[in-house]
Amino acid sequence: DVKVTQSSRYLVKRTGEKVFLECVQDMDHENMFWYRQDPGLGLRLIYFSYDVKMKEKGDIPEGYSVSREKKERFSLILESASTNQTSMYLCASSSTTGLRYEQYFGPGTRLTVT
Amino acid sequence: GEDVEQSLFLSVREGDSSVINCTYTDSSSTYLYWYKQEPGAGLQLLTYIFSNMDMKQDQRLTVLLNKKDKHLSLRIADTQTGDSAIYFCAESTGNTPLVFGKGTRLSVIA
Numbered sequence: 080d081v082k083v084t085q086s087s088r089y090l091v092k093r094t095g096e097k098v099f100l101e102c103v104q105d106m107d108h109e110n111m112f113w114y115r116q117d118p119g120l121g122l123r124l125i126y127f128s129y130d131v132k133m134k135e136k137g138d139i140p141e142g143y144s145v146s147r148e149k150k151e152r153f154s155l156i157l158e159s160a161s162t163n164q165t166s167m168y169l170c171a172s173s174s175t176t177g178l179r180y181e182q183y184f185g186p187g188t189r190l191t192v193t
Numbered sequence: 194g195e196d197v198e199q200s201l202f203l204s205v206r207e208g209d210s211s212v213i214n215c216t217y218t219d220s221s222s223t224y225l226y227w228y229k230q231e232p233g234a235g236l237q238l239l240t241y242i243f244s245n246m247d248m249k250q251d252q253r254l255t256v257l258l259n260k261k262d263k264h265l266s267l268r269i270a271d272t273q274t275g276d277s278a279i280y281f282c283a284e285s286t287g288n289t290p291l292v293f294g295k296g297t298r299l300s301v302i303a
Contacts, residue, residue, distance in 0.1 A: 175288050179241065
């Protein structure tokens with residue numbers, strides 16, 4: 080089974096802090112994704128990566144950056160956390176082989192910024 | 194750009210069938226997916242259908258695809274309280290991020 084793990088299930092940070100959210104997958108997937116999920120807004124793509132050291136902006140990249148130094152690990156960085164970044168953050172990965180590109184999700188990190 | 198639309202809420206009685214509907218705009222979709230999200234958890238892939246298929250059945254789940262109308266549905270037979278969750282429809286047009294609907298919250302009344 081594909082396993083995607085996220086470093087924390089719950090996180091509380093103060094406004095202005097630098098926040099790191101870590102995601103690791105164990106299936107040698109090329110693609111990795113970061114989303115945030117808010118009530119009524121569904122999933123919104125923040126950043127994604129097709130390969131090591133590559134990154135692409137999603138729909139809402141402002142206020143976030145990412146790092147992918149190793150294939151299995153994709154980090155989301157909030158340079159200076161703000162209260163409007165309080166949300167559920169979901170990481171996902173997918174393979175590029177074949178025709179199916181279904182994404183496998185981690186359990187999520189619920190971040191509260193006070 | 195691509196868009197996927199779903200109704201936000203559905204309520205059914207335990208033992209009835211649930212039908213969750215989805216429409217999408219991109220006619221080049223190759224695969225379409227249904228994901229389930231239980232409270233406080235990530236999304237779990239439930240099932241998928243290839244765009245040249247009309248129907249796929251997997252135990253209590255039936256997926257119907259009307260490619261002409263760009264309409265996808267998920268039917269859950271004999272709905273149980275454990276089926277209460279948010280269901281997301283998603284489309285894929287190749288090696289790009291999936292496009293997700295906003296999710297349908299299914300409530301099962303005992």
